[in-house]
Amino acid sequence: MRTTASLLEVEHITVRFGGVTALDDASLRVNAGEIVGLIGPNGAGKTTFFNCVTGVLKPDTGRVTFDGVDVGALPPHRRSRLGMARTFQNLQLFSGLTALENLMVAVDAHSQRGMLADAFRTPLARFEERRAEERARALLHFLDLSDRADTLAGDLPVGLQRRLDLGRALVGRPRLLLLDEPAAGLDTRETAQLADLLLRVRDRFNVTMLLVDHDMALVMRVCDHIYVLDFGEMLTQGPPAEIRQNETVIRAYLGEAVS
Amino acid sequence: MSARRIALLVVALVAVVWPAMLSDFSRSLATDGLIYGLIVLSLVLLTGFVGQISFCQYSFAAVGAFTVGSLVAAHHWSFWLAMPLGVFGAALVGALVGIPALRLSGLFLTILTVAVALFFDRFVLASGTWNSFSGGLSSWVVGRPSFLGLHLDTSYRFYLFVLGVFSVCSLLVWNFRRGKTGRVLRAIRDAEVAASTLGINLTAWKLAAFAVSAGLAGLAGALLAVSIGSVSTGGYDLVHSLGVAAVATVMGVNSVASAAAGGLFLVFGPEILRHLGVSSQWFNLVTGGLLIVQLIVTPDGMVTDTQQKLRHLLRRRADRKAPAPTPREREIDLVHS
Numbered sequence: 400m401r402t403t404a405s406l407l408e409v410e411h412i413t414v415r416f417g418g419v420t421a422l423d424d425a426s427l428r429v430n431a432g433e434i435v436g437l438i439g440p441n442g443a444g445k446t447t448f449f450n451c452v453t454g455v456l457k458p459d460t461g462r463v464t465f466d467g468v469d470v471g472a473l474p475p476h477r478r479s480r481l482g483m484a485r486t487f488q489n490l491q492l493f494s495g496l497t498a499l500e501n502l503m504v505a506v507d508a509h510s511q512r513g514m515l516a517d518a519f520r521t522p523l524a525r526f527e528e529r530r531a532e533e534r535a536r537a538l539l540h541f542l543d544l545s546d547r548a549d550t551l552a553g554d555l556p557v558g559l560q561r562r563l564d565l566g567r568a569l570v571g572r573p574r575l576l577l578l579d580e581p582a583a584g585l586d587t588r589e590t591a592q593l594a595d596l597l598l599r600v601r602d603r604f605n606v607t608m609l610l611v612d613h614d615m616a617l618v619m620r621v622c623d624h625i626y627v628l629d630f631g632e633m634l635t636q637g638p639p640a641e642i643r644q645n646e647t648v649i650r651a652y653l654g655e656a657v658s
Numbered sequence: 659m660s661a662r663r664i665a666l667l668v669v670a671l672v673a674v675v676w677p678a679m680l681s682d683f684s685r686s687l688a689t690d691g692l693i694y695g696l697i698v699l700s701l702v703l704l705t706g707f708v709g710q711i712s713f714c715q716y717s718f719a720a721v722g723a724f725t726v727g728s729l730v731a732a733h734h735w736s737f738w739l740a741m742p743l744g745v746f747g748a749a750l751v752g753a754l755v756g757i758p759a760l761r762l763s764g765l766f767l768t769i770l771t772v773a774v775a776l777f778f779d780r781f782v783l784a785s786g787t788w789n790s791f792s793g794g795l796s797s798w799v800v801g802r803p804s805f806l807g808l809h810l811d812t813s814y815r816f817y818l819f820v821l822g823v824f825s826v827c828s829l830l831v832w833n834f835r836r837g838k839t840g841r842v843l844r845a846i847r848d849a850e851v852a853a854s855t856l857g858i859n860l861t862a863w864k865l866a867a868f869a870v871s872a873g874l875a876g877l878a879g880a881l882l883a884v885s886i887g888s889v890s891t892g893g894y895d896l897v898h899s900l901g902v903a904a905v906a907t908v909m910g911v912n913s914v915a916s917a918a919a920g921g922l923f924l925v926f927g928p929e930i931l932r933h934l935g936v937s938s939q940w941f942n943l944v945t946g947g948l949l950i951v952q953l954i955v956t957p958d959g960m961v962t963d964t965q966q967k968l969r970h971l972l973r974r975r976a977d978r979k980a981p982a983p984t985p986r987e988r989e990i991d992l993v994h995s
Contacts, residue, residue: 453855479857491852493845504845507838508856514866517837518830524837531838571856 406431406575406607407452412461414447414631421447422458423631427609429575434601434608436618436639439628440651445611446488448628449579452609453485454478465575484573486564488580494553498544498563501552502535505570534570541603542566542596558589562596569604576606582614594620619643627651661972670825677817685813687925689885692817692824695921696878698906699824699831699914704871705903706911707840708864709847710759713899714771717778718872720894721748722879724783727798727889728791737803741880745873752872756865775896783891797890800883810884820881824918827874832914843867897942904945908952910959919961 407429414422422444429435439445450456452463454475463471470478479485493501510531516524539545542562547555552563561581568576581597582590594617600606612618618625618639625642627634629651635642642648677685697715704710725744729735755774759767783792802810810816834840842863845853854860883889905924909916927945928938956963 476854476857476859479855485855487852491849493848493852495848496841496844500841501845504841504853504858505856507842508853508858510838512838514834514839514870517839518833520833520837528837567852567856 404431405429406466407609408462408464409448409452410462410464412448412451412458412463414444414451414456414458420631422451424461425628425631425633426461427626427633427636429607429609430624431574431607432601432605433623434597434610434621436622436625437609437611437628438613438615438618438625439634440613443628444631445613445628446579447631449577449611453483453577479571479573482572482574483577484568484571484575485577486561486568486579486581488583490557490560490564492552492560492564492567494551496552497549498539498552498555499532499535499548501563501567502538502570503531505567506531506534509571538566538570557584558586558592561585561589561593565596565600569600569606572604573606576600576608578608578610578612580612580614581610582612582617585614587616590614590617591620593617597621673821674818678814682813685817686885687929688922689813689817689820690882691922691925692820692918693878693881693885693921694902694924695824695917696827696881697875697902698909698920698924699827699917700871700874700878701903701906702911702914702917703831703834703874704867705906706913707834707843707847708867709844710763710868711768711903712771712871713768713896713903714755714775714778715871715875715902716894716896716899717775718748718752718875719879719882720778720783721751721872722876723883723889723894724791724793724798724879725876726880726883727793727800730800730883731793731798731889732790737800737880737884741877744880745876748876748879749869749873752875753865753869755872756868759864759868760861771899772896775899779895783894785891792891793889797888798883799888801887802884816885820885823877823881827877828914828917831874831917835914901942901945904949908945908948908960910956910962912958913962913965915965916959916961 405428407427409425409427411424411426412422413420413424425444425448427435427437427448437445437448447456451458454470454473454477457471462469465478465481465483468481470481473481493504496504510527512524512527536545536548539548542565544559544562544566547559552560555563561584565578565581578597581593585593597608597610598621601608610618610622619642622639624636625639626636627642627645627648634647634651635645637645677688680688697719700715700718701712704712722741722744725747726737726740729740729743730737755771758770762770781787785792785794802816804810805819808815810819834843842853842858846858846860846863850860879894882893902920902924905920906916909920909923928941931938931941931944952960958966
């Protein structure tokens with residue numbers, strides 16, 4: 400069993416929408432430094448689970464603990480300040496801003512400077528401006544997007560938009576990164592590149608990740624531990640090699656395609 | 659010196675010297691043009707950055723104008739005390755209008771701004787509602803103030819004063835644009851949810867943007883009061899707000915330079931029509947026609963489009979002179995930097 404300290408602990412959460420039970424007593428643990436995957440067929444409750452962790456949705460019962468703190472009652476932006484960051488399945492980039500500006504905004508969000516300092520370009524404003532740009536450029540370099548710094552985010556191809564979205568989440572130096580279907584809309588080659596990038600991100604940023612996706616190639620490649628969700632229940636969990644062999648998973652999730 | 663600096667210097671020189679050679683009448687038109695330019699500038703901030711179309715900018719201007727009018731004419735206040743109060747009042751009204759903006763967006767909020775304009779037009783400024791503010795059926799008569807010991811009674815002195823105010827305000831908005839404020843507001847415009855996830859306080863930024871925009875319009879109103887020399891109802895109605903919104907769109911709400919171009923177009927457009935022997939009443943029709951052409955040909959606005967083309971041209975010339983240097987490769991400590 401995994402024994403290191405847990406960073407995220409989700410215990411027995413249940414969510415009902417009217418008569419439908421979207422999540423039924425589901426639990427999950429993410430240890431510091433791990434990349435944990437949550438997989439399951441469409442409609443299994445992955446997104447609902449994700450929303451409970453980020454705070455978009457409140458579970459009817461159960462607890463969500465982040466680094467020892469019960470975050471169940473906190474709204475998304477408070478959880479973000481505790482060190483959680485997320486990416487979006489439907490790419491919520493700032494499309495009218497350049498790639499560089501998209502990352503700079505993420506730095507800006509953590510500065511206290513208001514409009515007055517900006518209006519008169521005080522020394523503080525100039526200093527923070529320079530620092531934000533430096534940090535954004537460093538990240539662009541890491542993401543291999545340096546030559547696209549001045550391209551509007553909306554004009555980038557989807558694969559690069561995904562990378563930028565990931566970079567934006569990393570700017571705030573999160574301890575836990577929540578990835579909502581990062582491989583959606585990517586082709587095989589782009590997915591492979593993304594897998595490499597995620598592993599590099601983990602090493603370089605020292606960040607723990609919870610990954611929700613149904614792209615098996617990605618999940619099997621990068622995850623240390625995998626949870627399988629089906630009809631709102633945790634079917635099973637284990638390391639990738641085990642999940643790949645698991646009869647129940649193959650039947651519930653992979654279905655005929657594999658056999 | 660960069661091409662941009664040279665261009666700015668030339669524009670500044672022309673703006674100061676050329677009006678000295680014009681007639682008093684043309685000079686006062688140019689002055690009013692810059693004042694209208696401030697209202698266009700308030701839309702650059704609100705529409706260009708936050709993405710919110712407003713049809714009540716003249717109502718904000720009215721707050722500034724009537725504050726100055728009533729306090730200076732009826733209570734013999736100094737313009738220099740009444741003007742900041744007018745700007746502050748307009749900003750306050752702007753923040754109030756901004757509160758629904760936290761829940762509404764797009765078309766619904768635009769309709770709300772129409773309601774605000776009608777509320778001012780038909781109620782607040784209507785004769786009998788609040789005559790000590792609106793002046794009732796008569797108008798407030800306001801004289802020109804002095805600035806640094808110089809009485810701004812000649813048209814050239816007053817023009818220079820307005821040019822100074824306009825330049826400072828443009829600089830402030832341009833600083834917003836290239837700084838954190840511009841980025842944050844445009845980020846909110848593009849993706850609210852993502853912005854709040856990053857830790858951006860949507861409420862505070864939206865209200866601040868509305869307040870500053872309304873404050874700029876209020877400043878324009880206060881200046882208009884002393885420029886015309888009188889304040890009366892009728893000049894601050896919905897039709898004026900619609901007109902300035904149309905002109906701001908034609909010029910391009912993404913560019914600070916649109917403010918000057920838009921303001922001057924608003925005063926010289928009707929004049930040019932008159933010279934051509936056409937009644938200036940047709941001006942709104944001309945603006946409407948331009949709006950249609952612009953939306954098809956240059957969706958970003960005429961000034962914005964021209965700037966982009968110029969920038970492109972300059973960059974191409976620069977590229978031909980010297981190939982772009984490859985960025986210096988460096989290892990950066992991403993975790994601790």
